[in-house]
Structures are given as structure tokens and as C-alpha cells.
Amino acid sequence: MGDAITIRGLTKAYDGRRAVDGLDLDIRSGEVFALLGPNGAGKTTTVEILEGFRTADDGDVRVLGVDPRGAGLSWRDRIGIVLQSSGGLDLVTPREALASTARVYSHAREVGEVLAAVGLQEKADTRIVGLSGGQRRRLDVALGIVGHPELLFLDEPTTGFDPQARRDFWELIRELSLEGTTILLTTHYLDEAEALADRVGVIAAGRLLALDTPAALGGRSADEATVAWDEDGIRHSIRTATPTAEVARIAARVGGELPGLTVTRPTLEETYLALISPHLADDGSGVPA
Amino acid sequence: MSTVALGLDRTLLELKMYSREKEAVFFSFLFPILLLTLFSVIFSGQFEDAAAATGMTAGGYFLPGMLSAGVLLTSFQTMSMSVATERDDGTLKRLRATPMPPVAYFLGKVGLVAVSSVLQVALLLLVARLAFGVAMPTTAQRWTVFAVVFALGVFGGTVLGIGYSSMASSRSIGPVVIGPLLLLQFISGVYIAFDDVPQWLQQFAALFPLKWIAQGMRSVFYPDSLAAAEMAGTWETGRTILVLGAWAVGGLVLCVLTFRWFKRGTT
Structure with missing residues (x-):
């Protein structure tokens, strides 16, 4: 079409x-x-x-x-x-x-x-x-x-x-x-x-x-993902291009369930705000929404 | 659908909206009828001698003025206020976004005014005849003058009202319309006898169509003996029709040239 x-x-x-x-x-x-x-x-x-x-x-x-x-x-x-x-x-x-x-x-x-x-x-x-x-x-x-x-x-x-x-x-x-x-x-x-x-x-x-x-x-899909988990009462997070391998590696090291495990990529909102932020600085009057 | 059929459809929709708007029905449609009733009752005592001598009752005296006020209210006032409101609340923009031919919108407005003012006039005449015994014209010539003055007055009021709607936003249009109209009604011989108005004010009033509508209506409903009280000492029927015709044509040109679909500052 x-x-x-x-x-x-x-x-x-x-x-x-x-x-x-x-x-x-x-x-x-x-x-x-x-x-x-x-x-x-x-x-x-x-x-x-x-x-x-x-x-x-x-x-x-x-x-x-x-x-x-x-x-x-x-x-x-x-x-x-x-x-x-x-x-x-x-x-x-x-x-x-x-x-x-x-x-x-x-x-x-x-x-x-x-x-x-x-x-x-x-x-x-x-x-x-x-x-x-x-x-x-x-x-x-x-x-x-x-x-x-x-x-x-x-x-x-x-x-x-x-x-x-x-x-x-x-x-x-x-x-x-x-x-x-x-x-x-x-x-x-x-x-x-x-x-x-x-x-x-x-x-x-x-x-x-x-x-x-x-x-x-x-470039959201190509961006690095963030892997985060709790260990010894502390929140850990690392950015990686290979989150699956990273999770497997950490799981092997800890030896079991990873409490609070999340794998996230930037949301559309985060990507959007990063895109427009230089233009908001221009006059300071823009309202991101 | 053809433009005329769409205009008819718009007329029906406009009539629905108008009849459901209680304020509009009261202040433009019923107002002259209420005023005629009120004046006829209040002033009936003062007209006892005149009624015995010449047959002129209070109802008969005020009928031409109320007919003229009615023409003005249902055409000019209704149009200027409704079009200003429709421009501000986005109605016109919404219509402009559709394939509706613009002419259909104006046909709808003309249809609304035609139906509401014909109904109003019929009611006014009925009330005057049945409740206050006002004599109706008996010659075809007088009824012809009546029809022409009425039609030109209503058409002129409609196009001038649509043109005038551009003068103000919907917030301010009420006072901007009602104030000048009230003044015009007082100096044009609608509420008080025209020969009581100072001559220089008469001259000023003669620049506007309402004075001529009222004079035309008097020529239809008053005995010819009262023509002497007019500015020129005659009914000036020909000039009345010329002046009203000129206002109607001028109003149409003004309306077409100044009409805007969008609020100020949005294009």
C-alpha cells in the first residue's frame, strides 16, 4: 500500500x-x-x-x-x-x-x-x-x-x-x-x-x-538491559547486553532462587524523555507528559 | 443528500435545539407576546377615551411595536448569540470537519428563524385578535405590505445577526447584543410612541432597520389617519421596503465577507 x-x-x-x-x-x-x-x-x-x-x-x-x-x-x-x-x-x-x-x-x-x-x-x-x-x-x-x-x-x-x-x-x-x-x-x-x-x-x-x-x-531493543536482584540484604544491579547469560551466571554463583530478580529494558517513557530532554532545556517552558 | 435536503435536516436539528433551550424560547419567542399582554392590561385605562372615539385600544396601539420587536429578537438576537456561541464552543469547527456544504448550515439557520418567527407572529396576531379584540387588516394590499416587511425584516435580521456574531466572543456576546438592541427598540418606536422621540434621535433611529420595520407594521395595523404622526407625514411604504431591502442585501454581503468558522487567533 x-x-x-x-x-x-x-x-x-x-x-x-x-x-x-x-x-x-x-x-x-x-x-x-x-x-x-x-x-x-x-x-x-x-x-x-x-x-x-x-x-x-x-x-x-x-x-x-x-x-x-x-x-x-x-x-x-x-x-x-x-x-x-x-x-x-x-x-x-x-x-x-x-x-x-x-x-x-x-x-x-x-x-x-x-x-x-x-x-x-x-x-x-x-x-x-x-x-x-x-x-x-x-x-x-x-x-x-x-x-x-x-x-x-x-x-x-x-x-x-x-x-x-x-x-x-x-x-x-x-x-x-x-x-x-x-x-x-x-x-x-x-x-x-x-x-x-x-x-x-x-x-x-x-x-x-x-x-x-x-x-x-x-534504540530500545538494542539497548543494554538491567538485571537486578537482592543478595545479603543489598540490592544489586548490573547493565548488560546479554541478560540471559548474566542471570544464569549469577544463579549458578548464588546457587538457587534469586530474590527480587528483575530484568528490565528502558520503558518507552524513559526513551521518550531522554529523546526530548535536550529540547526542553532550550526554553525551560516545555512540559513533558 | 442534496444541499437543500441537508439544509432541511439542519433546520429540524436547529428547531429541536431551539425548542429545548428554555431561555431562548422565553426571551426571544414568548417575550413580545408577554409584553403585548402586559402593555394591553396596564394601559387599557389610558386608552378608554381613544377606544371610544377611534377604536384604538392599548392592544392595537402596541401590536405593531411588539411584532417589530419579535422580528428583531427571533432573527437578529437569536442568530448573533447562537453563532457566536457555536464559533466558541467548537460547533462550527466540527461542522467544517465534515463534508457538509457550508450553505446547508446557513439554510438551517434561515429555516430556524423562518419557522420560529412565523409561529411567533401567528401567536401574536392570535392573542391580539382573540384576547384584546384588535382589528386585523382587511385589504390584500395591507397584508402584502405586512408580508414583505416581515420577510425583509427577518431575512435582514438573520444575516446581520450572523455578521454581528463576529463582534464578540460567546462570553461577551450577551451584553454586546442585548444592550444596543434595547436602546434601538426604545428609539425606534417599539416600546414608546415614535413621535415622542426627539427629532434628532428619530433621524438617528432611521439609519437602522428597526425603525422602518416598526413604521411598516404601523402602516398595516393603524388607521390611515395616523400616518400624519409619522416623520414624513405619510407611511412611506415604498421607502420602507427600499431601506429594508438595502439592509438585507448589505447584511448578506457583510455576512458572507466576515464569516469565520474558527475562533479568533486559531488559524
């Missing part, structure tokens, strides 16, 4: 400050791609340019083969956008909001099917003002997918979800992905990126710092 999104040399400045600074990125058709980065890294600007809500200063952008700037309604018919919040629907019910939205798409999903997919059947006929924060967020997602998009933009979709709701939501995203939907996800949650994404891109200061699968990002 080809690329759903291609970005070449994308640049956008606000008041002379470059929010996006020569970004190059390809997102393949059918993949789940997570865009990570600290606040102010240029994530939102990039995504809003891809969505056609902002215009780039420079560079070439193609989304489903079309330049989003001035793209027509037939292009909008093929993409779905889950906004950070969708207000203004307090007085209608999820069913009414979805039915009205579905009518503008040419290949819309069944409203009842979408309500079931996001777990809102029981609230389908309750006015939206009476929904909890998590239920509203699921409605936002429902509004984004009701048009049966080829490409779905998800902007921090699970902010405010409880752990069970997040798991359910991840399941929904996996199902959409299995159906072939290309998904571009921005998130602050590293575990979410790790659970969902085929590939992860980290941006800071408007540039791409790293691009890989979650398991391999920043």
Missing part, C-alpha cells in the same frame, strides 16, 4: 517563531501512527495543517493524495476528525447528533452500530448535557468515525478516561485498524502509543527526532 499522508519540508511560524520547522514524514495507508512530543512541539499545528484547518507557510503536504489547503468536500468525505472537544450539542441526544452527522457522508456507518461500537447504546436517547466526561469523549469518537473514514485523526482521545474506558477505547481503535482505517493519533500517554501504534514519531521544536516502532524507538 502507498502512503496516506506525505509531508515534505513543512514549515509554519507564528510571530517569527517556527512551530514546525522543515518536517518530513510519511504515514502509510492502514497503519496506526502515534505522534508524540511535548506541549509546544508542533504536534497540533502539524495535525491541523493535515486536517486543512491551518495553512502551511512552506512545504508540500498530501493527505489521501490531496493538498488539504482548499481541498473540497469530497476529500472531507474520506477523513474523520476527532476534535479535542465538541461542544454545542448539549440539547440533542447522541442518536440525533450522529444521525445528523451521518447524513452528510456518502458511505456513513449505521448509527446504531456506531453507538454500540463506542458503548453508548444505553445513553443513545439521553440529552448530551447529561453525559459524563468519558461518555462525551466516546461520542466525540463516534462523530469522528460515523462517516466511515479512510483516515482518522485522533487528538488526545483518551484524556479523562478511566482505565477500563481506555482499554475499551483501545479495543475500538484496533478494530478500526483491522478494517483498514489509517489512524493518526496524538497522545500524551506513552502506554497508549505502545499499545496501539505500529510506528511512533517523536517531534520537538517542530522537527522529527525519532521515527520507529514503539519497541525499537531510540
Whole structure:
């Protein structure tokens, strides 16, 4: 399959400050791609340019083969956008909001099917003002997918979800992905990126710092592992490129069970924080999350 | 679906939301009807002599003003406040993210205003006729003037309201709309007789459409003998329609040129 999104040399400045600074990125058709980065890294600007809500200063952008700037309604018919919040629907019910939205798409999903997919059947006929924060967020997602998009933009979709709701939501995203939907996800949650994404891109200061699968990002898979255990009431730890041999060696020396044995590699979060830390030092205002 | 069908669908959704918003129903839809009732009851004593001599009751006296206020409230006030709110709460951005033709959104707004203002006018006329015995116009010519003034007033109020919505954020739009509208209603002969307004204020009021809507409505419901009390001494029906037509066209141009889907500072 080809690329759903291609970005070449994308640049956008606000008041002379470059929010996006020569970004190059390809997102393949059918993949789940997570865009990570600290606040102010240029994530939102990039995504809003891809969505056609902002215009780039420079560079070439193609989304489903079309330049989003001035793209027509037939292009909008093929993409779905889950906004950070969708207000203004307090007085209608999820069913009414979805039915009205579905009518503008040419290949819309069944409203009842979408309500079931996001777990809102029981609230389908309750006015939206009476929904909890998590239920509203699921409605936002429902509004984004009701048009049966080829490409779905998800902007921090699970902010405010409880752990069970997040798991359910991840399941929904996996199902959409299995159906072939290309998904571009921005998130602050590293575990979410790790659970969902085929590939992860980290941006800071408007540039791409790293691009890989979650398991391999920043050389994680090649990194040395840390083996730790308790011996004589003291915590020991060593870093090694061959943890299996190391554990066997220590076990042979101690002669039995190793209390408190752990073998760890850097978490995605640690790798991520190490990647972006130089860029946070620049102005001191960035907030890693 | 065609754009017109989508516009109809938007109209139904808008009507649902409007009818479920109690404050909007009260302050724009029922308000003129309540005021007509109130004024008719309060001032009935003062109109006893006039009613005996000329048939002009308090209800008949205030009806044109309340019709005009109703046109203004259901079109201009409802539109400016709802569009400003929808711009700020992300409704417009959400709609812009879908393949909905933008025209369908405006058709929905026009549909909402058309239905709510026609219902309001029908209720006002019913209450005036049945509760206060106000005589209805008997000639086709007067009803034609009524329909034209009403339609131009409502359309102009709608497009001007949508344009005006860009003047403020949803937080400040309430006072920014209601304050000037209240002043305009007082100097345009809606709540107090227009010939009681000082001439220089009359001239100022004549720059805005409400004065002309009210004058047009008086020409429909008042006896011709009262035309002498108008600024020009006649009903000026032709000029009324010209001025309202100009405001409607100007408002449409303004609305199209200034309309923004996104909050300020977000593009």
C-alpha cells in the first residue's frame, strides 16, 4: 500500500517563531501512527495543517493524495476528525447528533452500530448535557468515525478516561485498524502509543527526532538491559547486553532462587524523555507528559 | 443528500435545539407576546377615551411595536448569540470537519428563524385578535405590505445577526447584543410612541432597520389617519421596503465577507 499522508519540508511560524520547522514524514495507508512530543512541539499545528484547518507557510503536504489547503468536500468525505472537544450539542441526544452527522457522508456507518461500537447504546436517547466526561469523549469518537473514514485523526482521545474506558477505547481503535482505517493519533500517554501504534514519531521544536516502532524507538531493543536482584540484604544491579547469560551466571554463583530478580529494558517513557530532554532545556517552558 | 435536503435536516436539528433551550424560547419567542399582554392590561385605562372615539385600544396601539420587536429578537438576537456561541464552543469547527456544504448550515439557520418567527407572529396576531379584540387588516394590499416587511425584516435580521456574531466572543456576546438592541427598540418606536422621540434621535433611529420595520407594521395595523404622526407625514411604504431591502442585501454581503468558522487567533 502507498502512503496516506506525505509531508515534505513543512514549515509554519507564528510571530517569527517556527512551530514546525522543515518536517518530513510519511504515514502509510492502514497503519496506526502515534505522534508524540511535548506541549509546544508542533504536534497540533502539524495535525491541523493535515486536517486543512491551518495553512502551511512552506512545504508540500498530501493527505489521501490531496493538498488539504482548499481541498473540497469530497476529500472531507474520506477523513474523520476527532476534535479535542465538541461542544454545542448539549440539547440533542447522541442518536440525533450522529444521525445528523451521518447524513452528510456518502458511505456513513449505521448509527446504531456506531453507538454500540463506542458503548453508548444505553445513553443513545439521553440529552448530551447529561453525559459524563468519558461518555462525551466516546461520542466525540463516534462523530469522528460515523462517516466511515479512510483516515482518522485522533487528538488526545483518551484524556479523562478511566482505565477500563481506555482499554475499551483501545479495543475500538484496533478494530478500526483491522478494517483498514489509517489512524493518526496524538497522545500524551506513552502506554497508549505502545499499545496501539505500529510506528511512533517523536517531534520537538517542530522537527522529527525519532521515527520507529514503539519497541525499537531510540534504540530500545538494542539497548543494554538491567538485571537486578537482592543478595545479603543489598540490592544489586548490573547493565548488560546479554541478560540471559548474566542471570544464569549469577544463579549458578548464588546457587538457587534469586530474590527480587528483575530484568528490565528502558520503558518507552524513559526513551521518550531522554529523546526530548535536550529540547526542553532550550526554553525551560516545555512540559513533558 | 442534496444541499437543500441537508439544509432541511439542519433546520429540524436547529428547531429541536431551539425548542429545548428554555431561555431562548422565553426571551426571544414568548417575550413580545408577554409584553403585548402586559402593555394591553396596564394601559387599557389610558386608552378608554381613544377606544371610544377611534377604536384604538392599548392592544392595537402596541401590536405593531411588539411584532417589530419579535422580528428583531427571533432573527437578529437569536442568530448573533447562537453563532457566536457555536464559533466558541467548537460547533462550527466540527461542522467544517465534515463534508457538509457550508450553505446547508446557513439554510438551517434561515429555516430556524423562518419557522420560529412565523409561529411567533401567528401567536401574536392570535392573542391580539382573540384576547384584546384588535382589528386585523382587511385589504390584500395591507397584508402584502405586512408580508414583505416581515420577510425583509427577518431575512435582514438573520444575516446581520450572523455578521454581528463576529463582534464578540460567546462570553461577551450577551451584553454586546442585548444592550444596543434595547436602546434601538426604545428609539425606534417599539416600546414608546415614535413621535415622542426627539427629532434628532428619530433621524438617528432611521439609519437602522428597526425603525422602518416598526413604521411598516404601523402602516398595516393603524388607521390611515395616523400616518400624519409619522416623520414624513405619510407611511412611506415604498421607502420602507427600499431601506429594508438595502439592509438585507448589505447584511448578506457583510455576512458572507466576515464569516469565520474558527475562533479568533486559531488559524
